[in-house]
Amino acid sequence: MHAETTANDRKAAxxxxxxxxxxxxxxxxxxxILVVDNVVRRFGGLTAxxxxxxxxxxGAITALIGPNGAGKTTFFNQLxxxxxADSGSWTFNGRAMNGVPxxxxxxxxxxxxxxxxxxxxxxxxxxxxxxxxxxxxGENFWRALVPAFWTGQExxxxxxxxxxxxxxxxxxxxxxxxxxxxxxxxxxxxxxxALMVEPELVMLDEPMAGVNPALxxxxxGHVKDLRxxxxxxxxVEHDMDMVRDISxxxxxxxxxxxxxxxxxxxxxxxxxxxxAYLGAHHDAPLSDSELQAQLQDAEAELEAExxxxxxx
Amino acid sequence: xxxxxxxxxxxKSAVGVETVLYALxxxxxxxxFGYTGLLNFGQAAFMAVAGYGLAVxxxxxxxxxxxxxIVGLVAAAVLALLLGIPTLHLRADYLAIVxxxxxxxxxxxxxxxAFKDIFGGSDGRRGFGTGFQELNPFPPxxxxxxxxPIPLFFAHWQLWVMLVGWVLIAVCCLIVYLVMKSPWGRVxxxxxxxxxxxxxxxxxxxxxKMQSLVLGGVIxxxxxxxxxxxxxxVQPDVFGTETTFYLYTMVILGGAAxxxxxxxxxxxxxxxxxxxxxxxxxxxxxxxITFIDANQAGALRYVFVGLGLILLLVFRxxxxxxxxxxxxxxxR
Numbered sequence: 285m286h287a288e289t290t291a292n293d294r295k296a297a298x299x300x301x302x303x304x305x306x307x308x309x310x311x312x313x314x315x316x317i318l319v320v321d322n323v324v325r326r327f328g329g330l331t332a333x334x335x336x337x338x339x340x341x342x343g344a345i346t347a348l349i350g351p352n353g354a355g356k357t358t359f360f361n362q363l364x365x366x367x368x369a370d371s372g373s374w375t376f377n378g379r380a381m382n383g384v385p386x387x388x389x390x391x392x393x394x395x396x397x398x399x400x401x402x403x404x405x406x407x408x409x410x411x412x413x414x415x416x417x418x419x420x421x422g423e424n425f426w427r428a429l430v431p432a433f434w435t436g437q438e439x440x441x442x443x444x445x446x447x448x449x450x451x452x453x454x455x456x457x458x459x460x461x462x463x464x465x466x467x468x469x470x471x472x473x474x475x476x477x478a479l480m481v482e483p484e485l486v487m488l489d490e491p492m493a494g495v496n497p498a499l500x501x502x503x504x505g506h507v508k509d510l511r512x513x514x515x516x517x518x519x520v521e522h523d524m525d526m527v528r529d530i531s532x533x534x535x536x537x538x539x540x541x542x543x544x545x546x547x548x549x550x551x552x553x554x555x556x557x558x559x560a561y562l563g564a565h566h567d568a569p570l571s572d573s574e575l576q577a578q579l580q581d582a583e584a585e586l587e588a589e590x591x592x593x594x595x596x
Numbered sequence: 597x598x599x600x601x602x603x604x605x606x607x608k609s610a611v612g613v614e615t616v617l618y619a620l621x622x623x624x625x626x627x628x629f630g631y632t633g634l635l636n637f638g639q640a641a642f643m644a645v646a647g648y649g650l651a652v653x654x655x656x657x658x659x660x661x662x663x664x665x666i667v668g669l670v671a672a673a674v675l676a677l678l679l680g681i682p683t684l685h686l687r688a689d690y691l692a693i694v695x696x697x698x699x700x701x702x703x704x705x706x707x708x709x710a711f712k713d714i715f716g717g718s719d720g721r722r723g724f725g726t727g728f729q730e731l732n733p734f735p736p737x738x739x740x741x742x743x744x745p746i747p748l749f750f751a752h753w754q755l756w757v758m759l760v761g762w763v764l765i766a767v768c769c770l771i772v773y774l775v776m777k778s779p780w781g782r783v784x785x786x787x788x789x790x791x792x793x794x795x796x797x798x799x800x801x802x803x804x805k806m807q808s809l810v811l812g813g814v815i816x817x818x819x820x821x822x823x824x825x826x827x828x829x830v831q832p833d834v835f836g837t838e839t840t841f842y843l844y845t846m847v848i849l850g851g852a853a854x855x856x857x858x859x860x861x862x863x864x865x866x867x868x869x870x871x872x873x874x875x876x877x878x879x880x881x882x883x884x885i886t887f888i889d890a891n892q893a894g895a896l897r898y899v900f901v902g903l904g905l906i907l908l909l910v911f912r913x914x915x916x917x918x919x920x921x922x923x924x925x926x927x928r
Contacts, residue, residue: 366792390798402793404786405925414779415786416797422779423799425807429774438779463925474793481798 294512298344298532302547305533307554309542310337317342317485317516318394323362323372325355325540332358334540335372340485345507345517347527347548350537351561356520357399359537360489364396365389376485391418395483399490399520403470405463409454412462412473413445414438416480445480452476452506468499475506486510488519492526504530524552536560597882602874604746609870610863613754616761617643617822618865621839622846622858623768624816629844630852631776632808633788635688638679638695639843641702642813643820644835645671648706648715650821651830654724656714661727665821672817675702676810684805696837707832715832722829732756757826764822765859768815773855775811784808785853845905851915860916868904872897 305311316339325333333355340346348356361367363374365386373382376394384392404412420441421427422434449455452472457465462473471491478486491507492500507530510517521527527534527548534551536544538560546554609615621639628634649668653659679698683691706715715721734756740749750758775781783804786794791801824830842865843858850861876893879885888896908915914923 364796366795385800386792386795387798387800390796395798396796398792398796402790402796404789404793406789406922407782407785411782411785415782415794415799418798420779423783425775425780425811428778428780429771431774431778434779461921461925464921477797 307546313339313341315342320374324370344532347531347534348520354537355540393484395478395481396487397474401470403462410458416477417441448476468495485516597878606871609866613826615866617819619859619862621816621819622843624812625843626858627812632784635692636695638699640835640839641699642672642816646817646820647824647830651721676813680806680809720831725828728825851917854917
């Protein structure tokens with residue numbers, strides 16, 4: 285019973301924080317774990333990400349949504365060091381993180397999963413889990429040669445891994461190759477493995493993609509669990525039912541920028557969000573005359589431009 | 597047909613000098629390719645810098661034999677760093693291209709006319725084995741026994757090289773066994789499966805790939821020493837790309853990512869090659885086969901080895917020691 289009350293407390297605390305928060309993009313949060321400023325990533329002429337300012341509240345579940353091609357995954361890659369931002373800066377727990385290589389980002393407590401699940405196929409499930417543990421003595425070549433240096437720590441790691449496997453109901457698969465798991469089980473394994481790092485911020489890139497409905501409920505439960513254990517969650521997702529169900533706050537991206545923020549209950553009725561998903565004039569059909577006028581305007585503009593070019 | 601000679605040479609080749617030196621180099625390839633997934637197509641270059649490091653130090657500079665060994669080991673480690681620094685940040689295929697090109701550059705430098713004073717051109721270097729043979733504890737003579745009618749004898753100098761070689765193989769296998777069941781080896785195997793996943797778990801992938809490249813290169817260079825010491829000479833063309841491809845054949849034959857895979861692979865490879873060679877050339881000499889001559893028989897054995905490898909990959913892709921489940925996962 286006690287655990288349940290604290291769980292509800294955390295949910296309530298997160299809800300209380302966001303209660304009267306303005307719905308503007310980049311709104312300041314009372315206790316941000318991650319603060320992002322002016323992150324820009326261009327691929328040739330295409331600006332994939334251009335985020336002016338965004339803050340992620342500690343201890344809450346924040347969803348990052350947006351139409352396809354909005355730059356959500358690219359933004360994730362910038363923050364975790366898997367891709368280099370053209371400019372911008374961000375701090376995690378007050379520490380600057382721009383230009384930090386991915387393995388150091390993870391060591392600092394900011395761990396991500398991938399949209400296309402990366403199970404290490406020809407390693408067993410338990411070996412996948414053990415790999416996640418940090419500061420392993422046996423990961424040094426010279427110490428690896430003498431098992432006495434690392435077997436003690438290995439036992440502790442294995443115990444922690446077995447606990448997590450039980451929680452994620454993967455303990456029956458312990459000795460199987462990760463490559464033999466189903467898609468949903470791989471998602472579970474990837475999440476459990478990320479927890480072996482003991483992160484403060486868990487970043488999930490589409491945790492529900494390709495998971496069958498039966499497993500969805502269990503995955504949702506696990507994500508909520510993370511908050512209850514005091515972790516912060518930032519996740520990218522397309523499934524709005526899931527976003528409504530588990531997130532405390534929603535950030536909406538479109539064409540590389542953050543266009544709106546708000547609580548999950550009302551965010552989908554926000555005009556800017558509807559525009560981004562369906563287009564600004566989705567409910568205003570163009571008449572023929574309006575179309576003609578627009579075309580003429582565009583032509584006139586082009587002609588003026590050409591004239592300008594030839595005069596140079 | 598002289599079956600006694602054929603069987604004698606075949607059985608001796610299972611433990612002979614060639615098997616030893618290729619097994620050592622193949623253990624290195626197994627660390628690179630089998631465990632870490634690094635496509636190093638320049639293993640012959642690691643053997644070459646070791647062999648030449650020893651040869652040049654002793655013959656040109658007149659230094660003792662053990663200094664030559666140190667020079668060779670350092671040269672192999674430096675070569676691994678030089679090949680790795682520009683390529684290990686990139687995708688796996690770049691390492692393959694750079695190593696194959698680097699190995700050819702090294703071979704061509706060793707055989708070039710410009711450096712003939714140092715490396716001896718296409719004739720290579722000879723006469724640096726005395727320091728090693730002075731340490732030989734076996735008095736001159738032939739050692740061995742008769743297996744029924746089949747004589748199995750090695751000269752004392754061969755036996756000395758083989759003894760050192762097999763001790764080195766045992767030590768290398770022990771090292772591979774220890775590190776590959778440790779957390780260090782777990783990181784290497786994870787890198788083989790997916791680098792980005794390993795990065796996301798806080799491991800410095802570049803550093804581990806470099807450690808793997810150096811370890812496999814240094815173990816591989818021991819094969820170069822054994823070659824130089826067994827034949828008392830090095831020639832540049834011994835270290836061509838086909839040597840590297842034989843090594844890959846052995847690793848796949850024995851089973852990649854298995855401790856004894858490369859050793860058994862090397863034994864099988866040489867046993868098959870020597871058996872085919874002996875049988876074919878005896879058959880030609882005895883007039884049993886009339887449509888090819890003795891030289892063609894030598895080339896034909898490689899045709900059969902290639903055919904054998906194709907059949908192996910079709911019917912037992914995991915090699916002798918491999919686990920069929922792993923191959924099945926790959927096919928997904």
